[in-house]
Amino acid sequence: MVALNQDELRSRVEDDFDRVVELLSDKVALKSVSAQGITGAHMRRSADFVADELRKVGVQAKVVQSSNPDGTPGAFEVIGSKTVDDHAPTVLLYAHHDVQPVPDASAWDTDPFVATEVDGRLYGRGSADDGGGIAIHSGALHALGGDLKVNVKVFIEGEEEMGSPSFIPFIEAHREEFASDVIIVADSGNWSAQIPSLTTSLRGNTDVDVNVKVLDHPVHSGQFGGPILDANTVAAMLIASMYADDGSLRIPGLLGGDPVGGLQRDLDEAGVRGDAGTVGSYRLAGNGSLASRLWTKPSISVIGFDAHPVEGSFNVISPETTFRLSIRTAPQQRPEEAQRAVTDFLTAHAPFGAEVKVSAIDAGMGWSMDPDAPATKGALAAMQEAFGVAPVNKGEGGSIPFIPELQRIFPQAQVLVTGPEDPKANAHSPNESISLSALKNNIITEALILEKLAH
Ligand SMILES: [Zn+2]
Numbered sequence: 001m002v003a004l005n006q007d008e009l010r011s012r013v014e015d016d017f018d019r020v021v022e023l024l025s026d027k028v029a030l031k032s033v034s035a036q037g038i039t040g041a042h043m044r045r046s047a048d049f050v051a052d053e054l055r056k057v058g059v060q061a062k063v064v065q066s067s068n069p070d071g072t073p074g075a076f077e078v079i080g081s082k083t084v085d086d087h088a089p090t091v092l093l094y095a096h097h098d099v100q101p102v103p104d105a106s107a108w109d110t111d112p113f114v115a116t117e118v119d120g121r122l123y124g125r126g127s128a129d130d131g132g133g134i135a136i137h138s139g140a141l142h143a144l145g146g147d148l149k150v151n152v153k154v155f156i157e158g159e160e161e162m163g164s165p166s167f168i169p170f171i172e173a174h175r176e177e178f179a180s181d182v183i184i185v186a187d188s189g190n191w192s193a194q195i196p197s198l199t200t201s202l203r204g205n206t207d208v209d210v211n212v213k214v215l216d217h218p219v220h221s222g223q224f225g226g227p228i229l230d231a232n233t234v235a236a237m238l239i240a241s242m243y244a245d246d247g248s249l250r251i252p253g254l255l256g257g258d259p260v261g262g263l264q265r266d267l268d269e270a271g272v273r274g275d276a277g278t279v280g281s282y283r284l285a286g287n288g289s290l291a292s293r294l295w296t297k298p299s300i301s302v303i304g305f306d307a308h309p310v311e312g313s314f315n316v317i318s319p320e321t322t323f324r325l326s327i328r329t330a331p332q333q334r335p336e337e338a339q340r341a342v343t344d345f346l347t348a349h350a351p352f353g354a355e356v357k358v359s360a361i362d363a364g365m366g367w368s369m370d371p372d373a374p375a376t377k378g379a380l381a382a383m384q385e386a387f388g389v390a391p392v393n394k395g396e397g398g399s400i401p402f403i404p405e406l407q408r409i410f411p412q413a414q415v416l417v418t419g420p421e422d423p424k425a426n427a428h429s430p431n432e433s434i435s436l437s438a439l440k441n442n443i444i445t446e447a448l449i450l451e452k453l454a455h
Contacts, residue, residue, distance in 0.1 A: 004144070004147055006385045006386065006444065009143050009144075009444050009448060009451070010386075012142075012143040012145075012447075013139060013143050013440055013443050013444050014440070016142050017139075017436075017440060019142070020135050020138060020139045020439070020443065021115075021122065021436065023053055023138060024115060024127060024132070024134075024135045024434070024439075025115035025122070025124070026049065027049065027050075027097070027126060027134065028112075028113055028115040028125060028126055028127055028131060029113055029114065030042065030049060031099075031113050031125075032045075032097055032126065033098070033099055033101045033102070034075070034098035034158065034159050034160075034161050034162045035100075035101045035161065035162065036101070038074065038075040038076070038098070038159045038162060039073050039075070039076075043076050043098065043158055044063070044076050046076070046098070046158070047063040047078050047097060047156075049097075050097045050134060051080070053138055054078065054138070054156075056138075057141040057145075058082050058145070058148075059080040059081065059141065060080055060081055060082065061078055061079070061154065062080065063076050063078055064076075064077050065077070066158075066159075067166060067169065068165055068166045068169075069165065069166065074159065074165070074170070075098070075157065075158035075159035075162075075166060076158045077155065077156070077157055077158050077170060078097065078155070078158070079153075079156075079174065079177055080153070080154040081151070081152065081153045081154065081177070082141070082148065082152045083151045084148055084149060084150065084151055085151065086151075088150050088151055088454060089150050089151070089181040089182065089454070090150065090151040090152070090179070090181050090182075091150050091151070091152055091180055091183070091450060091453060092152075092153045092155060092178055092180035092182070092183045092184070092413070093137045093152060093154045093184050093186070094133075094154075094156075094157070094183060094185045094186065094187065095130045095133030095134045095136075095137060095156050095157075095185075095186050095187060096133070096156060096157040096158065096159075096160035096161070096187060097131075097134060097156050097157070097158055098157070098158050098159055098160060098161050099125050099126030099131070099161065100125065100126075100129065100161050100427070100432075107430035107431075108123075108431055109123070109431055110124070110431075112124060112430075112432075117436070118433075120435060121424070121433040121434060121435050121436065122439075123431060123433040124432065124433075125432055126432070127432055127434045128189075128421045128425040128433060128434040129421060129425070129427035129432065130186070130419075131434075132186070132419065132420030132421070132434045132442075133186035133187050133419055133420065134156060135420070135443070136418075136419075136439070136442045136443050137446070139439075139440075139443035139446075139447075140443050140447040140450060143444070143447045144447050144450060148450065149450075149451070150450055150453050150454050152450070153178060155178060160187070164401065167402050167405060168405055168409075171405070171406070171409055175409070180413055181375075181413060181414065182375045182414045182415075182453060183406055183410065183414070183415045183416070184416045184418060184449065185403060185406070185415060185416065185417045185418070186418050186420070186442075186446070187400065187417070188396070188400070188417045188418060189419045189422055189425060190419075190420075190421070190438060190442075191422070192422050192423060193422045193435035193437060194387065194438070195387065195389055195392050196383035196386070196387045196389070196391045196392075196438075196441065196445065197383075197394045198261070198369065198376065198379055198380060198383070198391060198393055198394075198417065198418065199369075199393075199394060199395070199396055199417035199419070200259065200260040200261045200368065200369050200394065200395050200417075201259070201295055201296060201331035201367065201368040201369065201396065202331060202366050202368075202395070202396045202400055202403060202404070203296075203298075203299075203329055203395075203396070203398065203399060204328070204329035204330075204331070204333065204335045204338070204363070204365045204366035204399060204404075205326065205327070205328055205329070205335070205364045205398075205399045206326075206329060206335040206336075206338060206360070206361070206364065207325065207327070207360075207361035207362055208325050208327065208342060208343065208358050208359065208361060209324050209325075209358070209359050210235070210322065210323050210325060210356065210357070210358050211320065211321075211322045211355075211356070211357040211358075212231050212234050212235040212238060212320060212323075212350075212354055212355070212356055213231065213319065213320035213354060213357075214229065214230065214234055214317075214318075214319055214320065214352075214354050215228065215231075215319035216319060217319055218316045218317060218319050219317050220315060220317070221317050225317060228317055229317075229351075230317045230318045231317075231318045231319055231321040231354070232307050232318050232321050234350075234354045235305075235321050235323055237351040238346060238351055238354075238356065241349045242300060242342075242345065242346075243285075246285065246286065247285025247286050248285065248297075249298055249299070251298075251341055251342060251345045252345070253338075253340070253341030253344070253345075254298050254327075254329075254330075254333075254338055254341045254342065255298070255329075255330045256296060256298055256330050257292070257296045257297070257330055257332065258288075258289075258292055259289070259291050259296055260295075260296065260331060260368045260369060261369065261371035261376075261393045262371070262393065263289055263291055263292070264391075264392045264393060266289045266290055266291050267289075267291050267294065269290060272284070272290060294395070294397040295331075295394075295395025296330055296395060297330060298328060298329050298333075298338065299328045299397075300325050300327050300328075300342070301325070301326045301328075302324070302325060303324050303326045305322075305323040306321050306323065324361070325342065327339070328398075330366065331366035331367055331368035331395070335363035335364060335365055336360075336363055339360045343358040343360075364399055364404070365408070366399065366404060367400075367403045367404040367407055367415070369414075369416070373414040374414075375449075375453065376416065378449060378452040378453060379416050379418070379445075381448075381452065382445045382446075382448035382452060383445050385444075385445075385448055386442075386444040386445040386448060387445070400417075403415065403417065416449070418442065418445070418446070420438060420442050422435055422438060
């Protein structure tokens with residue numbers, strides 16, 4: 001067997017690249033919007049198309065309809081495999097074939113369902129998220145062809161943009177078909193079109209509702225205002241008590257850490273301010289690197305608050321109120337543990353002895369990669385070779401719920417989170433696009449990762 005170097009793989013990928021772009025363009029035209037019905041004929045067509053494309057690169061692929069937890073028919077999933085050697089490592093390649101809706105096509109500069117190349121980027125809904133992931137897997141398997149030295153399994157999901165409701169039962173029902181040493185999730189992205197990244201961590205997400213009660217009925221603010229604080233004010237004091245003066249959280253037991261795998265480059269403050277649209281006078285809260293504040297330290301936001309609207313308000317002391325906290329947890333912390341820490345803190349800090357009740361709503365675990373795993377090191381080396389520059393690791397402040405679930409179901413597997421997106425990709429927004437030069441380098445990267453895993 002040939003030992004494939006970067007030059008050989010690059011020329012194979014170059015020769016095949018028109019096919020990959022055509023695949024991606026055909027995929028965009030399929031309008032596989034899962035929000036319009038995961039069991040619809042358009043989703044079946046999309047799954048069939050992906051299965052056909054996988055067969056073209058030597059994967060035995062089939063379309064399987066999953067079952068929802070309530071037993072009703074679920075998404076059209078594509079699963080497949082290519083076995084080369086029973087003794088070789090097995091790699092599971094993940095992407096999803098459903099795409100985000102297009103609520104307003106007029107917000108786009110091009111037709112969202114006609115792939116259009118402008119200045120080296122291919123525009124269209126799903127061109128990056130996650131048609132790009134499918135294109136990477138297809139391109140890498142084509143480049144390796146008969147020289148593939150690891151066993152490959154493939155899972156192309158049909159309902160990721162809907163929150164993957166049947167994901168866990170589906171994976172558990174197909175445990176054998178997905179069992180692998182390494183899982184490559186090509187549904188994230190790079191630092192930029194020129195600088196590659198592994199996604200190193202995801203924060204967890206958990207909500208709690210907090211009820212604050214001062215009185216058993218409303219009373220007149222003139223008659224009782226002074227010794228009796230209204231429930232909204234007490235709730236505001238309670239919320240404020242969670243923060244130190246610099247705006248960092250001061251809740252014992254709520255964990256935070258440094259960026260996983262080390263911080264090669266911090267986020268740019270002007271960029272973060274611009275993306276968020278902060279008013280000019282606003283000072284960013286917290287301390288430490290901006291990356292740690294966004295990726296690996298916890299944050300709490302009040303996302304709902306039951307108070308009387310200003311319009312129609314009158315002179316009454318509000319007896320009780322409820323607010324909802326969205327807690328973004330450090331990648332390694334169990335969300336139930338974070339909920340407990342917040343609950344203990346809030347009940348212990350009830351201002352003026354008000355009644356404070358905290359109820360947990362839901363809890364999604366975060367995830368962090370293993371920076372010392374051989375697959376991680378191999379992937380970073382592959383990125384450096386393919387892109388010609390050192391990779392810059394990046395975390396995600398948000399969550400991709402199925403990744404921790406995959407890791408939970410396959411605890412031994414090394415999970416690599418890669419992908420074709422970059423800051424200009426506009427996934428989930430109008431004018432979604434993919435950088436074609438980065439796509440090419442992503443394909444070479446994945447081929448090199450698979451090549452390195454064999455040794
Ligand atoms: Zn995606």
